[in-house]
Amino acid sequence: MHGLMQDRPLTLTQLLRGMERQYADSRVITSYAAGPVTMTYLQTLERVHALAAALDTLGVSSHARVATFAWNTQRHLELYLAVPCSGRVLHTVNHRLFGQQIEYIQRDAGDEIAFVERSMLATVWPVLETAAAIRHVVVVDDGTADPVPADPRIVDYDQLIASALGTRYTFSVPDERTASGLCYTSGTTGRPKGVLYDHRSTVLHALMLQVADGYAIRRQDVVFPIVPMFHVNAWGYPYAAIMCGSTLSLPGPVTAPDRLAAQMERDRITLGAAVTTVWTTVAPHLHGKDLSAVRSLICGGGKVPTSLSEHYRSTIGVHLSSGWGMTETSPAATYVAQPDAPGIEPDRVDLLSRPGSSLPLVQFRIVDPPGSTNEMPWDGETPGELQVSGPTVAGRYLNHAADDGFTEDGWLRTGDLAVLDPRGAVTIVDRVKDLIKSGGEWISSAELENLLADHPAIAEAAVIARHDERWGERPLACLVLQPGQSLTADQVRAFLDGKVAKWWIPDDIAVVASLPKTATGKISKLQLRSSLGEAVGA
Incomplete structure (x- = not known):
């Protein structure tokens, strides 16, 4: 009926x-070099x-x-x-x-x-x-x-x-x-x-x-994408x-970080959205700005370093919040945890930098990642591949076979390794292809990167696998340092000691002038491996 x-x-x-x-x-407000047009x-x-x-x-x-x-x-x-x-x-x-x-x-x-x-x-x-x-x-x-x-x-x-x-x-x-x-x-x-x-x-x-x-x-928002x-x-x-009916404030062709910060103040922005690298560059320009209208700043393209989120909280009173999604998911697939949400303790800022739970109409499930040799069913506690379904999720790719990147029952294979807590909140552990297998055990490059980002001398960090005769693969920390700073491998190891298992800690570091980025501003580990001759997959 x-x-x-x-x-x-x-x-x-x-x-x-x-x-x-x-x-x-x-x-609709658009910023140009000559001034805003409304x-x-x-x-x-x-x-x-x-x-x-x-x-x-x-x-x-x-x-x-x-x-x-x-x-x-x-x-x-x-x-x-x-x-x-x-x-x-x-x-x-x-x-x-x-x-x-x-x-x-x-x-x-x-x-x-x-x-x-x-x-x-x-x-x-x-x-x-x-x-x-x-x-x-x-x-x-x-x-x-x-x-x-x-x-x-x-x-x-x-x-x-x-x-x-x-x-x-x-x-x-x-x-x-x-x-x-x-x-x-x-x-x-x-x-x-x-x-x-x-x-x-x-x-x-x-x-x-x-x-x-x-x-x-x-409607009351001034949205700043x-x-x-x-x-x-x-x-x-x-x-x-x-x-x-929200006001839209658009950055136009000039996106220097000082101009973005000035636009946030000028247009009384309430909600902004950008990848982590952009919020990192904007951070030094926040001081002295009246940004009291801001209620939410959304971060994508990777987990938000706790230190960066805390910098925004101490400077303008608003944490950076992390969302998760893909081109295939339209892209928003999770909602942003708020400081007053159930289960968020006042001193657990790190929870705000996790993707959170799935939005309405979106469903998550965790399965063993492709190529896994695990003969036992997934136990619900260990990480597995995150798969997604829903009316805002792609069902196939243009000009591709229906099963390319999708399961037999139509779920999207994300390629992300994740866990779901009892409330349904997802934590992205790593990209499946970015996991490092050392001595038969897995190391999460993403977790190491998040810890390294909290070091005061480190501006950016990426961890990749490097071939090792004994262990198969070992993590290599590729670091961009803050201006005027220096860092040794011993100092990095001392910083990580006690934060992760000892066998996770990189044996060596590579200090680089910059990390290669994709066209959407994410760190390109593919290029990074290619530029480091000993890296696995180079």
Whole structure:
């Protein structure tokens, strides 16, 4: 027996109604080198209507993949809405990827048109110039004076908007399973894979970000997504903010840490989101700022070092909180623990830097990792591979077989080694591929890194496996030191003594000027192993 409720699809077009009516006066603020630019939701919506109409005029097909190479700006937000709400697919591309990766991604996605910030054009033009499938390249003015190639396919974004301003576009997406967005994984262990979101999953994800005991995004918030809008839809924050009428403060093309800290003060930010490396660089610029409006700062891309979280608490009165997710999970999959949450003791700051429990609609389970020789069933206490399911989780990759990265019963294999406590809270132990097997026993590189990050002389730390004739593998600590500091292997061993088992402690260290990063700001252990000749897998 079916229920008798109205059959209305969950699509992003519903967000447009709120922008026109109850949230018309909410603001979108974009920072540029010349200063901030502010528009209301209603003014932004007028440009969204014009952009959708202009796509039709250009002859962009009704289900086209539309590529963007863009900063966190209002213009990018206009694309976030006009593209999927007109039935097309928004394909946000990371311009920091290697040229060959961008070329592969565009070919695999089948992009028909590309929107490119002027300052990014020199980087991506060699790929776009030879891309036969790209019919138009729309250049977005970001305040720079970089040259624009003479090519008949090139169109100016603001002229495109002006040509259709005043148009009232009819937005209609009758099927909620229509694809809305496309993002590719980082490809650190192979070629990037396409994750194709639909309207239903994107709407549900935006709703989950508003859950009171989760991220609790609400109308009173000023949301500051520093995480790039090309990275998993800026973790879904733009859609969630628009859905409930929050003010959006966007960092634009200039993201120097001192400017980010100044923007937090200027716009009275209440909720910010960025990867750990960004919050680390912003930390020295917090002093003297009035950041009393901040209620939550979300960290992703790895566990938050306790010392960094404590620095934020002592400086502005708010801890950094850790969330967990993947491109394949839209990406938020856990809620952020708050200091007053059940089970959080006042002196257990480390609990705030763990991912927490799964958000509503997301399910976790732990199984033996692939390739395990354990003949006994998983006992519920030892770490195993974290697997995820739910309506905001990918069911397969674009142009890949259904079983590539997924179990027979349809759960996503995350590749993360984790444990679940009795309350269902997850603790990520390590990436399965980053575990170090020494003398037949496992060592967690992630746990060592978190401990090393608390050393006052260490700015960044990464631990990788190095071949050892006797033990098979031994941990090597790769360290970036604070300016003017020095450190010996003996001092590192003394610091770790008593914190972990003695056989976990690295025999040696490698002091490096910087740690290689992926295009999304995470430490690339693949590059690190490659640069250290003795490292396992180099």
